[in-house]
Amino acid sequence: MGKRLLQAHAALVYLFLYAPIVVVVVFAFNGGRQVLNWEGFSTRWFGEALRDPTITEPFRNSLLIAAGNAVLACVLGTALALAVSRMRRAARAPIDAVVYMTLVTPEIVFGIAALMFFVQFSNQLVGAGVIDEPLRGMWKIVVAHAVFNASVVALVVRARFVGMGQTLEEASYDLGAGPVKTFVQVTLPRLAPAVLAGGLLAFTFSFDDFITSFFVADAGTSTLPLRIFSSLRFGVSPLINAAAAMILALTIVAVVVAYLVLRRSGTRARAAARVPVPGL
């Protein structure tokens, strides 16, 4: 009946979803100085972006932060998922509650809470004479990002771990292997796609994060999203579009890879779809 109408609507929604991404990429190739004043196709802004230290430095910071956060999130999240998946319901419920809290707390609230925590913590240490100057550096952003992302990894890994059954682990124990050996030889190889996918998600979320970084970062530390945000005060520029286009390319590749890894490993598409949907 209304199939045509639905089809047209779907086309419009996809246009809506992708128009901003396409626009950023297209206008990154504008040779002119003004974004909307098209002066011919050019890749010069990509070169300029890659040579501009106010972009490359935050870019490097973002990569380091995202990588550190991903490693931390993978270790914490995977260990949590393994421990929790066989706990009794009563023991698991409060842990689940905290995990969901980390996922649904508005970022602005967590951002300011983390800001106050780091400032107070640092002041305490200075007051106690442990350190001379307030704590600075990127690690604060890493630590703050990993709270949310450890939960993301835990959800992804747990879905896979519960889904794959544990007869092989039981066999491994029956044959005399301890938890460590069982983990390395039996669980990890089968779990690797989920850990990898979770890690890629953690990397992406951290790499793209603005609000938490905005509140937690020191004045001297910038990430790429912070750099982009601060430049928006002077309006959009082709330089920023070029930087943004490169980030978009990077994250889209990471997401598609994560998706394919998960799918190849036999997890249904829906499990991947469920990742950003903690309530389900």
Added chain:
Amino acid sequence: MAVAGPRARRRRVATRAGAGGPSYPAWLAAPALAYYALFFLVPLGLMAAVALAERVGHADFVYTLNVENFTDLWDPLYRGIFWETVQLAFVGSLATLLVGFPLAYYLARHARRKTLLLLLVIVPFWTSFLIRTYAWLIILDPDFPAVRALRSVGVLPEDFSVLYTPTAIYIGVVYTYLPLMILPVYAALERMDWSLVEAAQDLGDSPLRAFRRVTLPLALPGVVAGTLLVFIPMMGEYLNPVILGGDKTIFVGNLIGLQFGSSRDWPFGSAIAMVLIAAMTIVVLVYSRLVSREEQYGG
């Protein structure tokens, strides 16, 4: 059925797993729990304490039990901001549902390349929120080629400009959270047995009536999950008003942010954040209670 299915399955897994004894020790949870305690629960606890602190001088405060930060919020100015935020979240959620539901329906019932189309919904969600938001600065610019063309042929008024208005913010939030609505609604509809709809129509229901009596009740869990998932972040919306609203319209998230920026009033900012969390919790509880009752009697 649609609701009980996965839950029952999970319970079955749990009992089977329980029978074999744990394969991994519970202490593996300890590092993550310690981490959450130190870097999530302690900061939130600190925020609760600061919310009761008293501001001293320009940027300092002392810990007391001062409820003034909360009573100050009763000011009409702040009540107005809360009201605007609730409105943004309600209208924004509704708009997201109206845009997202038909697409989810199409994907679940008619689309052929479902996996690809679904992936296409997910991909933007995982790309930079900031970049996708600022892209609308370009699109909504009165000088954007498509807009300019529409203006010159008279489809849009000559002085058309939505940038830095509430309309731009609404476009931004719907855009930002749309995938969070589509995915759960799709998940609910995908499990649906479409022959039920056909049966209803064979037995004399009009398509609309069949939709209302069969499809909608079965899609309801997805709609509930979706509206909650978009409502919650909209209540704490920060970036869209700053970028697309040009910082002219202030919502609760921005009000909190201001206390940690130019105003430097941490106790007041913490108090607003506490109220925001409380308000969100109440909304979520009331909403899920209402919906579960409706499911009981309406289904």
